[in-house]
Amino acid sequence: MKEPLVFLSNVSFQYDSQERPALNGINLEVHEGEWLAIVGHNGSGKSTLARLLNGLHYPKEGTIAISGIQLTEETVWDVRRQIGMVFQNPDNQFVGTTVQDDVAFGLENNGIPADVMAERVVDALNKVNMASFLDQEPHHLSGGQKQRVAIAGVIALRPAIIILDEATSMLDPRGREEVIDTMMKLQDQEKITVISITHDLEEAAKADRIIVMNKGEIYREGTPEEIFQMDEELVELGLDIPFPVKISKQLREKGINLSRHYLTEEELVAELWTSHSKM
């Protein structure tokens, strides 16, 4: 088996101002090309985990290695080149005055020559379907468009991993869909590893693997199907079960035999409208 891209061993972290550790003995491996969702309610430590991966904080205990490089204050800039991050608020991460300036910002920071930059900016914007907005100013863009520009800014640097830190939580449903579709395409075509930190289980349902965090510890780990079996347990952890999962559970309680747990609306609808002909 290949070496994991992200490797965390017994990582703990505590904010100076807090009494309880934000993270406690986390062991985690992320493999190349996978989509990992980290879910948990507010204060479960999921955002802290993202910040540790990018060297915005350093663990009090344990080690973090990204692509085989151990994360320390000396290697942090090399690690940041491997990991791109998209944050929650679309406005507060838009640095440039226009779309192309913003995409170029990360490239400028890394000292990429101007002619290479011009190519990469256009290329990155093409990948997120924003190439026609080159000269637009941020206040003329929707939230979803701004987040796609943020993704372009990240992929222009050709990272191995993209972390979405609640990147869709401030968007309307359409913006959310735009961002998730873009990321799924990138994961598929560019073989980018995605770590999505979210409290939206519907978004997490699209992942290959889900990690449920609670009180700074990994509570459960598994495929979306496995995680959604937890049902009431998830609700107790402050998470909201996706609508199709709820419906299929209630249908089963009513004695309607569905073949399995459905994670997306399309799957459930397809099962329901073909169910009669199968009987």
Place this chain on the structure above:
Amino acid sequence: MMEKMIIGRYVPAESVLHRMDPRSKLIIVFLFVAVVFLANNLWTYLILLGYTLLMAALSRIPARFLIAGLKPVLFLVLFTFFLHLFLTKEGEVILEIGWLSIYEEGIRQGIFISLRFFLLILITSLLTLTTTPIEITDGLEILLGPLKKVNFPVHELALMMSISLRFIPTLMDETDKIMKAQTARGVEYSSGPIKERMKAIVPLLIPLFISSFKRAEELAVAMEARGYKGGEGRTKYRQLQWKNTDTMMILLLLAVTALLIVFRG
């Protein structure tokens, strides 16, 4: 709200001035500010006026934009005129109304000084009307580059400027939103005595400040995550290009300067 901020707003058009390098435009404006003081008689002022009007024509900016840009400072121009008109007591008395007497030199000074003022404002508004703020920032960053040697934070200053420019519309929107939210809670912004209206500004400014600080913090984290570590080793995406027209325009101003030196009294 944005519509009122016409002073110095960029007006896109296809013109020689628009295509010029921001560096040469900045140099010209700085030079002009100094050169204006060379003029001291009718001929020299006419030369300056001619030069300024030529530039205005070359900019292809509709006159209404230029006039709109001048309006806010019209008061200052008139104030300068009257100040000189009434307070200069040289030459022959032209008019005497009671205790007020207007001297010949007063009229001359009044016209010249306010004309000087008018020309300065016109030239600087031509700069901001034909150059995007971000181009001005880039130009300034390069022109001030040598100051880095004496540890002047040129890059940081330019970055601050461009981030401020980027956040102006965002903060405007936010102000608007907070205003509506406070209006819904019964705060009056558009009527009532001045004192009350001034008081109403406080519940507008405090939320705006708090959210701005929060934005600043998040922006700093996002910038760090994207590999920002100061100006060292950074490349520039926007490349400025010095063209022949830039050199020619500077030579033109130098020629005007030479003429002024010859004709000044």
